[in-house]
Amino acid sequence: MSIDLSQFFEVFFEESFEGLDAMEAELLNLVPGEEDLETINTIFRAAHSIKGGSGTFGFNSVSDFTHVLETLLDQIREGKRELTAEHVNLLLKAVDCLRALLSALQAEQDPNLEDAIALRIKFEEILGVNQSGATKVAAEKQPAQPEFNTYQIDFKPHHHLFKTGNEPLYMISELAELGDLETLAFHNELPDITDLSADDCFLSWRFFLNTVKDESAIREIFEWVEDDADISITLCGGLFAEQQQATIEEPAVENIESSPEVAEVAEVVAVNPSKKAATAKVTTPAAAESTSIRVGIDKVDSLINMVGELVITQAMLSQIGEQEITETTIASLQEGLAQLAHNTRDLQESVMRIRMLPISFVFSRFPRLVRDISQKLNKQVELKLLGEQTELDKTVMEKISDPMVHLVRNSLDHGLETVEQRIAAGKDPVGKVTLNAFHQGGNIVIEIMDDGQGLNTEKIKKKAIANGLVTEADELDADEINELIFMPGFSTADEVSDISGRGVGMDVVRRNIQSLNGSVEVSSAAGVGSTFTIRLPLTLAILDGQLVRVAKHTYIIPLISIVESLQIDISKVSRVGKDLDVLRLRDEYIPILRLYTIFNHQGAIETLDKTLLVVVESDNQKIGLLVDDLLSQQQVVIKSLEANYQKVDGVSGATILGDGRVSLIVDISGLIKLSGLRKPGSQELIIESKASLEAS
Amino acid sequence: MKRILAVDDSASMRQMVGFTLKKAGFDVTEAKDGSEALNIAKQQGFDAVISDVNMPVMDGITLIRELRTLPNYKFTPLLMLTTESGMDKKVEGKAAGATGWIVKPFNPEQLLAVLKKVIR
Numbered sequence: 001m002s003i004d005l006s007q008f009f010e011v012f013f014e015e016s017f018e019g020l021d022a023m024e025a026e027l028l029n030l031v032p033g034e035e036d037l038e039t040i041n042t043i044f045r046a047a048h049s050i051k052g053g054s055g056t057f058g059f060n061s062v063s064d065f066t067h068v069l070e071t072l073l074d075q076i077r078e079g080k081r082e083l084t085a086e087h088v089n090l091l092l093k094a095v096d097c098l099r100a101l102l103s104a105l106q107a108e109q110d111p112n113l114e115d116a117i118a119l120r121i122k123f124e125e126i127l128g129v130n131q132s133g134a135t136k137v138a139a140e141k142q143p144a145q146p147e148f149n150t151y152q153i154d155f156k157p158h159h160h161l162f163k164t165g166n167e168p169l170y171m172i173s174e175l176a177e178l179g180d181l182e183t184l185a186f187h188n189e190l191p192d193i194t195d196l197s198a199d200d201c202f203l204s205w206r207f208f209l210n211t212v213k214d215e216s217a218i219r220e221i222f223e224w225v226e227d228d229a230d231i232s233i234t235l236c237g238g239l240f241a242e243q244q245q246a247t248i249e250e251p252a253v254e255n256i257e258s259s260p261e262v263a264e265v266a267e268v269v270a271v272n273p274s275k276k277a278a279t280a281k282v283t284t285p286a287a288a289e290s291t292s293i294r295v296g297i298d299k300v301d302s303l304i305n306m307v308g309e310l311v312i313t314q315a316m317l318s319q320i321g322e323q324e325i326t327e328t329t330i331a332s333l334q335e336g337l338a339q340l341a342h343n344t345r346d347l348q349e350s351v352m353r354i355r356m357l358p359i360s361f362v363f364s365r366f367p368r369l370v371r372d373i374s375q376k377l378n379k380q381v382e383l384k385l386l387g388e389q390t391e392l393d394k395t396v397m398e399k400i401s402d403p404m405v406h407l408v409r410n411s412l413d414h415g416l417e418t419v420e421q422r423i424a425a426g427k428d429p430v431g432k433v434t435l436n437a438f439h440q441g442g443n444i445v446i447e448i449m450d451d452g453q454g455l456n457t458e459k460i461k462k463k464a465i466a467n468g469l470v471t472e473a474d475e476l477d478a479d480e481i482n483e484l485i486f487m488p489g490f491s492t493a494d495e496v497s498d499i500s501g502r503g504v505g506m507d508v509v510r511r512n513i514q515s516l517n518g519s520v521e522v523s524s525a526a527g528v529g530s531t532f533t534i535r536l537p538l539t540l541a542i543l544d545g546q547l548v549r550v551a552k553h554t555y556i557i558p559l560i561s562i563v564e565s566l567q568i569d570i571s572k573v574s575r576v577g578k579d580l581d582v583l584r585l586r587d588e589y590i591p592i593l594r595l596y597t598i599f600n601h602q603g604a605i606e607t608l609d610k611t612l613l614v615v616v617e618s619d620n621q622k623i624g625l626l627v628d629d630l631l632s633q634q635q636v637v638i639k640s641l642e643a644n645y646q647k648v649d650g651v652s653g654a655t656i657l658g659d660g661r662v663s664l665i666v667d668i669s670g671l672i673k674l675s676g677l678r679k680p681g682s683q684e685l686i687i688e689s690k691a692s693l694e695a696s
Numbered sequence: 697m698k699r700i701l702a703v704d705d706s707a708s709m710r711q712m713v714g715f716t717l718k719k720a721g722f723d724v725t726e727a728k729d730g731s732e733a734l735n736i737a738k739q740q741g742f743d744a745v746i747s748d749v750n751m752p753v754m755d756g757i758t759l760i761r762e763l764r765t766l767p768n769y770k771f772t773p774l775l776m777l778t779t780e781s782g783m784d785k786k787v788e789g790k791a792a793g794a795t796g797w798i799v800k801p802f803n804p805e806q807l808l809a810v811l812k813k814v815i816r
Contacts, residue, residue: 002713003715003716003804004720005712005803005804006713007715008708008711008715009708011707011708011710011711012706015706015707015708016705042752044750045705045750045751045752048750048779049705049706049750051779052709052748052777052779052800052801053705053706053708053802055707055800055801056709056712056800056801056802056803057708057712063801070779138797162771163764163771163793163794164790164794164812165744165771165772165773165774165793165794165795165796166773166813167773167797167813167814170813170814170815171813174812174813197769199771212790220815223796224790224796224797227790251783267796375779400712482709517800573814593697
């Protein structure tokens with residue numbers, strides 16, 4: 001039987017990466033000297049599983065490397081060796097190394113073994129073993145003997161043999177496979193039937209085996225019962241027949257050389273067919289990006305449940321469809337359709353839930369990151385993770401990881417002070433960084449908080465002036481200054497360190513988050529700390545939209561960005577510049593964008609007081625969109641325009657409406673850019689217009 | 697059809713063992729740790745149990761010791777999957793009532809060959 005092992009590779013890689021994550025997390029929890037056994041055990045098991053699997057599936061570079069890890073961990077586990085900080089560091093490096101090896105193997109590339117070998121030597125130094133140990137054993141193995149030999153084997157099981165689950169009959173048939181076998185059975189120890197205990201073994205055997213195999217092959221058959229039987233194996237030399245003659249003298253022996261049972265077994269062995277197993281071809285995915293997703297059984301169960309409901313509703317509707325149309329059927333038809341809508345929504349939610357994973361998948365990489373960086377910076381940091389079970393769409397998760405890493409790095413590098421500075425400021429010498437995730441409305445909110453020095457507004461402003469982003473004359477409050485850090489090319493670090501400020505600025509962070517339809521904000525208090533708040537939609541595939549009419553066309557505005565919708569009080573509108581109308585709404589000035597101009601539609605209502613204004617907000621900036629009418633609110637499935645057509649400015653995507661028409665989804669921040677309200681490189685439109693309004 | 701209970705915390709190993717045994721014509725039930733295996737074993741009968749040693753919740757040695765005390769598993773072959781480095785584990789396992797062991801790494805052919813010693 002041949003089985004294609006490659007079909008198990010994907011599962012192996014997946015669980016190995018999970019095992020490495022677990023190892024890493026547990027290693028970070030370890031404090032040398034006060035480690036608890038269960039933690040060590042968990043780490044050991046992970047290493048052990050990776051070793052076992054990689055050996056089984058033929059990834060010898062991984063199993064060889066893991067072997068030294070496992071040995072060290074085993075010694076620590078057994079209390080033969082004390083855990084030191086050096087061990088922990090080395091083990092963490094080994095985790096990285098294994099991850100690299102496995103990633104390369106997963107991508108079907110030859111792994112780079114240099115690091116692994118260097119690291120392995122370090123482990124071997126600790127363990128005090130030399131590498132030649134393994135090869136020595138192999139060399140000791142005897143070469144196969146080509147000629148036939150006859151062995152006499154005496155096998156006398158102890159009474160309890162059956163209770164170990166071993167079966168002498170099968171061993172004898174194994175023996176028969178090695179060569180020509182003669183069997184003598186001794187039953188002289190069998191007690192009377194009255195004293196007989198059926199659980200015990202009273203038989204013993206003597207075999208003569210004529211074989212080309214050596215003694216170790218025979219020993220192997222009896223390997224499991226070495227301690228449960230008297231076994232002697234002697235080489236008789238000579239011919240088979242002669243030996244047989246010489247041994248038949250024993251009086252209590254009954255020769256059952258052709259014992260039917262044994263013969264039968266031998267026959268079975270002889271005809272044991274070499275089955276041809278169909279080899280399953282598995283196409284291994286080339287990309288290292290995870291292509292599979294683990295889903296909890298409960299989620300699948302609830303899906304099946306809902307599909308069941310859907311089928312019932314469908315049956316009900318088709319039954320109504322067959323009846324004659326009367327008032328009652330229409331009523332039940334409506335009821336059925338309502339049921340269908342309900343089912344569809346439930347089903348949709350359940351399907352979306354399949355893609356949802358707890359954010360701990362992202363959070364889990366931070367303990368290591370914080371540990372490494374704080375060591376490098378010589379700061380003491382305590383990381384707190386909250387809301388790890390908060391669920392988030394897998395795609396969003398994959399894309400939010402990098403921006404978060406950047407923000408955490410920033411907090412550690414710029415936010416937290418050194419131990420001396422903290423003591424001088426009367427703070428706890430250990431800085432705190434907290435990651436917190438929670439759901440709010442249809443959004444997930446991720447907060448990155450530190451209790452460091454807060455943003456240095458003076459420094460930021462100076463820098464912004466130096467870069468020409470603002471002028472000395474601009475009067476900015478603290479929040480507005482803090483906003484400046486999200487501007488392109490902004491970095492306040494006095495010198496560029498290798499922790500943060502490596503050219504990727506906060507503007508990239510913000511852009512990446514915005515490309516996920518999310519937002520990022522900062523709040524900060526000097527000496528107390530700063531908090532970055534990321535807001536993200538739970539999923540990228542579905543959006544709550546407000547349908548609006550512009551001329552004859554329907555557009556969709558993301559509900560999340562709408563602040564309010566109102567009829568325009570024409571007396572509060574003033575004109576700024578040559579063609580920008582601004583509405584004074586309470587204490588704010590809202591620039592009015594005419595969607596029909598932007599999208600170039602004819603036949604829209606142009607008089608301001610007959611139209612509606614939808615006030616939307618993006619990047620802390622409010623604008624009003626002029627529309628002809630507000631239609632319904634509904635969830636829409638986002639279809640990518642880029643994938644199906646090309647990127648269109650001011651539009652983030654499209655969807656298909658219930659009547660089959662295509663409707664475009666308005667991209668608010670894109671619109672602001674498109675309309676030229678925001679000058680390139682400048683942040684606040686409103687400040688400017690406010691200033692000019694107040695001046696007039 | 698002979699029934700085998702395969703116990704391993706590693707999904708890939710479990711799948712490999714399970715798949716191999718099913719192809720060889722066995723009826724296979726899988727469990728992810730000793731405790732789960734023990735519960736299953738108490739409810740159903742098996743002709744053999746193959747178990748990993750290092751597992752969370754309940755390890756393989758404990759599982760074997762527990763199983764051996766059950767009347768239904770008095771004579772049942774109980775095999776453990778172990779690594780070559782675990783010689784002392786073999787002794788420990790035997791003391792707990794294991795029938796024998798299969799040394800990791802092994803390939804499907806080796807698994808079936810070893811299994812033939814105790815179940816046919």
